[in-house]
Amino acid sequence: MSAITLTGVDLHYPDGTVGLSGIDLDVRDGEFVALVGPSGSGKTTLLRTVAGFLAPTAGLVCLGDEVVADGAHTVPPEKRKLGMVFQQHAIWPHRSVGRNVAYPLEVGKVSRARRAERVAEVLELVGLPGLAKRDPATLSGGQRQRVALARALVAQPRALLLDEALSALDEPLRDRLRLELRTLTRTQNLTVVHVTHDRAEALALADRVVVLDSGQIQQVGTPEELVQRPRSAFVAKFLSDANLLHGTVSDNGFSSADGTVHVGRDRLADTSSGVGTLAVLPTDIAVTTVENVGTTQGIVMSSLFGRDASDVVVSCDGAQFRCAVRGTRPVVGDRVGLTIRRALFYPDPTQVAAPTLGAAALASTSR
Structure with a gap:
């Protein structure tokens, strides 16, 4: 197993499109890291750069102590000793389960006896003992994905890269494999980088989560x-569906730009002033009856x-x-009361040196 380090990594496509910009990331040995972000944010580009399918324009990519890309030279994917599992498991139909799993060992010219021994070990590991001779056509979707995982692990890779590896599966099966995958990676002390569009999956599986947008780490x-x-308000909105209100903090507190929401200054935890964004997470709002005093x-x-x-x-x-x-x-049409338990304020970074974070409560709504 091996740590993964990216330092100052940029990736520009020939047409000038920026794929990655200023990426600094350390994935520790044995750590499970998830990459999330909206479509086009750079998460798959980052994974493919680690894998060696894309070469960075600038910066360093290291696996352990080895530099595998430096902006001028790049080590090809087959020499990086990484295991990869994709959304489409790509099991070869003309090979048995065992021969599918053994393929990396065949390429590495491992002896037949050792191949058979290792294939049996990893099939046991992924919950498919004794299925080496099975025809892939007889397997369920979940079993085929386990075969793909076994093939990625059979050569004892430095790290495991997962590109939407569970997204093609039905939800109950995906949930079960998610639990099995996390248990497997922990017991094997695997270093994992996992790209997923499923925010709940990222939060459930990962030791740390990397949020990307426009090719940059947020x-x-x-x-x-x-x-x-x-x-930032972007992270609060993307990960937690935060409600965002734009406005200004003055001596009297926060007032939304449209004048409908006011938060007393004494409810703001920091002393920032100026234009900014109030973020309120859905879980921080209590929906009550209109008779409750103080509700909006x-x-x-x-x-x-x-x-x-x-x-x-x-x-x-x-x-x-x-x-x-x-x-x-x-139900739709009900009149209810709202009480905000907690809110977050983010001053506009163009007006202050750095974004700060404060706690707030919704004091009143003007009418």
Whole structure:
């Protein structure tokens, strides 16, 4: 196993498109790191740069102590000793399960006896003992993905790279394989970089999550850090569906740009002033009856059932709040009260030296 380090990595395509810009990232030995971001954010580009399918324009990519790309030279993928699993598992239909798994060992000219021994070991590891002679056509989707995982692990790679490896599976199966994958990587002390569009999957699996946008890293942190202390309004919105209100902090507190929301200055934890964004996570909003004193009144515009919490949208004088409601779910058209338990304020970085983070509570809504 091996740590992965990227230092000052840029990647520009021939047409001038920027794929990556100023990437600095350390993946520790035995760490599980997830890459997330909107479409076109650079997460797959970053993974393919680590794998060697793309060569960076500048910067260093290191596997352990070995420099595998420096902007001028790059080590080809087959010499990087990495295991990869893709969304489409690409199991060869003309090879048995065992011969599919053994392929990297055949390329490495490992003896037949050792190949058979190693294939049996990894099939046991991924939950497919005794299936070496099976025809891939007789396997379920989950079993084929386990074969792809076994093939990635058979040559004992430095690290495991997963590119949407679970996204093509049905949800119950994906959830089960997610648990098995995390257990496997922990017991084997595998270094893993996992690209996924599933935010819940990233937060559930990873030791740390990397949030990307426009080819740049927006934040790296543990799942708890990213949810509880997002560095920017973008991270709060992307990972947690935060409600964003743009406005200004003055001596009187925060006022939204449209004048509908006011937060008293005494409710703001920092002393920042100026234009910025208030971010309110859906889980930090309590939806109550209108009789509750001090609540802001609104009308339910949307109400979608969820197993853990229902997704409810409430309109308050034109400002819409997405709320996570546990227990009794209101219906569309209900008049309800809102209480904000916690909010985050991000001053505009063009007006202050660096973004700061504060806690706030919604004090009132003007009418």
